[in-house]
Amino acid sequence: MRSVIILGSTGSIGTQALDVIRANPRRFEVVGLAVGSNRATLEAQAAEFGVENTAVGIDEAVQLVRDVDADVVLNGITGSVGLGPTLATLERGTTLALANKESLIVGGDLVTRRAAPGQIVPVDSEHSAIAQALRSGTEDEVRRLVLTASGGPFRGRSRESLVDVTPAEALAHPTWDMGLVVTTNSATLVNKGLEVIEAHLLFDVPYDRIDVTVHPQSIVHSMVEFVDGSTIAQASPPDMRLPISLGLDWPNRVAAVGRPLDWTVASSWTFEPLDHSAFPAIALAKQVGRAGGDYPAVFNAANEEAVAAFHAGRIGFLDIVDTVQAVVEAHESPERELTLASLAESERAARAAANARIAKA
Ligand SMILES: NC(=O)C1=CN([C@@H]2O[C@H](COP(=O)(O)OP(=O)(O)OC[C@H]3O[C@@H](n4cnc5c(N)ncnc54)[C@H](OP(=O)(O)O)[C@@H]3O)[C@@H](O)[C@H]2O)C=CC1
Numbered sequence: 001m002r003s004v005i006i007l008g009s010t011g012s013i014g015t016q017a018l019d020v021i022r023a024n025p026r027r028f029e030v031v032g033l034a035v036g037s038n039r040a041t042l043e044a045q046a047a048e049f050g051v052e053n054t055a056v057g058i059d060e061a062v063q064l065v066r067d068v069d070a071d072v073v074l075n076g077i078t079g080s081v082g083l084g085p086t087l088a089t090l091e092r093g094t095t096l097a098l099a100n101k102e103s104l105i106v107g108g109d110l111v112t113r114r115a116a117p118g119q120i121v122p123v124d125s126e127h128s129a130i131a132q133a134l135r136s137g138t139e140d141e142v143r144r145l146v147l148t149a150s151g152g153p154f155r156g157r158s159r160e161s162l163v164d165v166t167p168a169e170a171l172a173h174p175t176w177d178m179g180l181v182v183t184t185n186s187a188t189l190v191n192k193g194l195e196v197i198e199a200h201l202l203f204d205v206p207y208d209r210i211d212v213t214v215h216p217q218s219i220v221h222s223m224v225e226f227v228d229g230s231t232i233a234q235a236s237p238p239d240m241r242l243p244i245s246l247g248l249d250w251p252n253r254v255a256a257v258g259r260p261l262d263w264t265v266a267s268s269w270t271f272e273p274l275d276h277s278a279f280p281a282i283a284l285a286k287q288v289g290r291a292g293g294d295y296p297a298v299f300n301a302a303n304e305e306a307v308a309a310f311h312a313g314r315i316g317f318l319d320i321v322d323t324v325q326a327v328v329e330a331h332e333s334p335e336r337e338l339t340l341a342s343l344a345e346s347e348r349a350a351r352a353a354a355n356a357r358i359a360k361a
């Protein structure tokens with residue numbers, strides 16, 4: 001029996017994790033639940049799963065992780081606010097099933113340095129796919145990681161045609177049903193930019209050996225190219241319960257957690273190159289990833305502010321990445337060593353810079 005703490009239990013990742021656990025009551029036991037503010041759903045979940053330890057808000061989530069014994073903590077909180085619980089989990093020595101990519105990207109080596117080998121198990125679909133594919137070869141046999149991107153709801157559109165797109169259009173993801181922030185990030189391709197940095201930090205592969213290809217069907221979740229020219233891809237219908245289940249009990253597979261591909265019907269999987277002129281976010285993310293230090297945190301913080309402003313009707317869709325780019329370009333990294341305190345200050349300054357630009361838009 002694996003004991004599990006779920007952070008963000010009311011969200012898309014959290015509720016799908018509870019689906020996995022509900023279907024496998026002899027394999028998993030929930031010992032802690034944390035949410036942002038949705039107390040009513042939290043209480044219903046705690047009653048259903050018999051959970052005594054619950055938390056509301058980030059400070060309580062950090063305390064929950066510190067106080068409660070568990071085999072694995074699933075971090076399904078959205079945003080860089082998830083950094084505290086990520087660090088608390090690693091410091092306690094508990095396995096971290098990581099959906100909250102922002103905490104890794106923002107913390108960078110402040111996070112990776114605290115993690116024992118294998119302590120972080122990726123839940124993000126692309127990184128779970130890569131982790132599965134990497135089991136086919138040794139580290140020095142890996143030539144390249146290839147992340148797939150759905151292309152989002154605006155795939156194939158020119159930059160000019162995106163000026164007036166609405167939040168509702170941006171939230172109409174073609175293949176995945178996810179929370180508001182990650183869905184918006186899929187539309188701008190900021191999500192894929194973040195995922196390139198996430199892949200670099202998780203698998204220690206240099207940026208010039210991490211590629212992205214657009215795969216609108218979201219069936220191939222990512223690939224590893226090996227030195228002999230062989231490429232191993234992980235494929236399954238788009239359903240986060242599969243990578244979540246692997247995150248909860250890596251490297252063991254949970255039977256019947258997802259439906260397999262149906263080979264009795266005709267289907268096509270297609271791949272196409274990125275359109276960097278319409279979607280500059282991935283090139284920008286690689287630039288901040290290479291710069292390192294607090295640059296990824298600045299990129300993410302500016303994006304979080306711009307996404308909120310877009311949904312509040314304060315800026316247009318193209319202003320999201322334009323704001324991030326302007327904040328990153330104006331940022332001067334402090335000479336001092338990166339610490340949690342300096343990171344918090346860099347994020348605060350980036351949010352202020354983003355909001356100053358948004359106010360003028
Ligand atoms: N959804 C998906 O399929 C995928 C998601 N991810 C990543 O997983 C993470 C979660 O995404 P998703 O589930 O879609 O997001 P949702 O918006 O659906 O859920 C967010 C969860 O975080 C909780 N939360 C928000 N703020 C706080 C806080 N301050 N303290 C504690 N809990 C908080 C929310 O609680 P409340 O309901 O009370 O506000 C909610 O439970 C993101 O990092 C995302 O990028 C990665 C791959 C796929």
Ligand SMILES: CC(=O)[C@@H](O)[C@H](O)COP(=O)(O)O
Nearest residue numbers: 124125149150151152186191
């Ligand atoms: C399911 C998942 O992992 C998301 O992060 C997904 O990758 C979003 O899809 P795209 O960013 O490829 O549109």
Ligand SMILES: [Mn+2]
Nearest residue numbers: 124125126195
């Ligand atoms: Mn993903």
